[in-house]
Amino acid sequence: MATVTFRDESMTGKTLAEFDVPDLPSRISVGELIRLRVREEVARYNAAPSRRFQGLVKPTDAEVELNGYRLDKPRRLDWEKQADAALEAFGRNGFIVLVGDRQVESPEEEIDLDAEPLVAFVRLVPLVGG
Numbered sequence: 001m002a003t004v005t006f007r008d009e010s011m012t013g014k015t016l017a018e019f020d021v022p023d024l025p026s027r028i029s030v031g032e033l034i035r036l037r038v039r040e041e042v043a044r045y046n047a048a049p050s051r052r053f054q055g056l057v058k059p060t061d062a063e064v065e066l067n068g069y070r071l072d073k074p075r076r077l078d079w080e081k082q083a084d085a086a087l088e089a090f091g092r093n094g095f096i097v098l099v100g101d102r103q104v105e106s107p108e109e110e111i112d113l114d115a116e117p118l119v120a121f122v123r124l125v126p127l128v129g130g
Helices: 030-047 078-092
Strands: 002-009 017-024 027-030 061-066 069-071 095-099 102-104 111-112 117-124
Touching: 002 030, 017 030, 027 030, 030 078, 030 095, 030 111, 030 117, 078 095
Parallel strands: 002 117
Antiparallel strands: 002 017, 027 111, 061 069, 095 102, 095 117
16 A cells, blocks of 8 residues: 655646645556545545635636635535546646656556655646536
8 A cells, every 4th residue: 555645736846735645556547546636635625614625626616716716605525526527627638647757648547656656736727626
């Protein structure tokens, strides 16, 4: 089992946010990893909903803020809708995924988290989810 560090970076490489998730399989597809990342960040938000959500995909009806999104009022988010929106955005280059020092391009590509425990996400355009 592996522990992965998910990091959001600016296009200049500045770290915007970072969190670790333990007990992941050693080998996983990029698509599964994106879904897992979104599920984790939505679960953390849903445990204590607030007017601010810091995640990969903008929830529906939220407004973009510096390094996050503002909701009109706290509400539970649907991680599956967020994950579907994230995979769709990945497919149309809404963000890039860097594993170690290389960019991955396909959701089907399998990665070794034991060898590369750092996964960086760089948003290229605002993303909208559920």
